[in-house]
Amino acid sequence: NAGVMQNPRHLVRRRGQEARLRCSPMKGHSHVYWYRQLPEEGLKFMVYLQKENIIDESGMPKERFSAEFPKEGPSILRIQQVVRGDSAAYFCASSPPEVPGGYTFGSGTRLTVV
């Protein structure tokens, strides 16, 4: 039973390019969360999604960032026109429907903007 799969593990983008981060939740998990970890800091919540629905995006920057979790396929976190400050580790977690969820984290995507 594979865990939460994130790809790519490392992503390098030049300023102004787009970054697309993918997350496949654990089998049986229908809830997906994205967190961002800046160097030497804890994780900060960004967005919570269920299939085809954004449930809570209170932690998402208002511009350039978007997330989706389509009916088929992985969840995608998209960052348009990346800037140096977007360099961070982005973690995806998934959980089953019941609360509190047994959150399972992926290994993260480390984004470097040059």
Add this chain to the structure above:
Amino acid sequence: AQSVTQLGSHVSVSEGALVLLRCNYSSSVPPYLFWYVQYPNQGLQLLLKYTSAATLVKGINGFEAEFKKSETSFHLTKPSAHMSDAAEYFCAVSDNTGRRALTFGSGTRLQVQP
């Protein structure tokens, strides 16, 4: 709003000594509390969680934590440190209102000296 404070960004212990990592939380509703461990360049692994059952929670790798409502604390302990315990530890809080986002502390880096 919820918050988590982890006292001590760095803790150093000798191998075989007691490990004590401190976590205090703030929550206006009954909380769910979690401890996660992160090894370098990896995702977060759940150590243990408190979900309003027993106040003393036992987790993996010999760790345990005690929920103390009067002190709003959820400190993590292990009787005898092992070299393999060296990692970053994060305390996190969520609530039972349906908002599933985890609020993380800033982390404590544990060093284990031989």
